[in-house]
Amino acid sequence: MGPGSHRHHRGSRAAPRRRIPLDLGERGAPPPAVPLFSVVERHWVVERTFAWLGRCRRLSKDYEYLRVCSENAVHLSMTMLLVRRLERSAH
Template identity: 70%
Template sequence: MEIVQRQDDGFRSTWAWANAPAREGPRFAVVPCRWVVERSFAWLGRCRRLSKDYEFLRVNSENAIYLAMSLLLLRRIARSAR
């Protein structure tokens, strides 16, 4: 895992004094490998039990995530074995 810093220092807009020049920076920059994490969260969000935070205990939520990812991987293995 790698922690990546945004190119615009994390600011979408900034405050400046009236006479100060506007701060320049790139408007858009691709953040490497961020889509991998977002895609994984999207896969987990498709599971009904994980769509909302129903669990009271953290351990139960963690087990539900393990179960959902296991089912996802089993479906992929079964689909590729055909």
Template identity: 80%
Template sequence: MQRRDGGFRSTWAKVGEPPPAVTLFAVVPRRWVVERTFAWLGRCRRRSKDYEYLRACSESAIYLTMAMLLVRRLARSAR
């Protein structure tokens, strides 16, 4: 997998050639969705730090956190 900047960051230009143009910022489509989800997970005390040793435990904690969010939203909308 190649980087968005073409892999030119932190590389030396050849002698006599100008350095390659590298964009410092590239908009990633719908990245805000992922960032928002990580923020929701970070609000849960258990998910705020990476305490889990096994990947399966960490995945289960994420499912539990998202289920708690869903139930809380359903209860709020049912009022």
């Protein structure tokens, strides 16, 4: 198979009949421009929250079968964390 032989592939003949847009890029063409990476101002907030959640025993492994149960476990863990903080600040 030489360069350009992919153009005669079965899919390229079937695409016009089924009205499927097919765009085969040229070999050696430059990749499309990608937006530059931007730093999130408060990325530490997310990292710290994951660290707090990681301390909860039930969330240390993926024990739950349903996604809803896992979400509820996260909500319960964050609620317990906030209640403990409020209790400490009240004293």
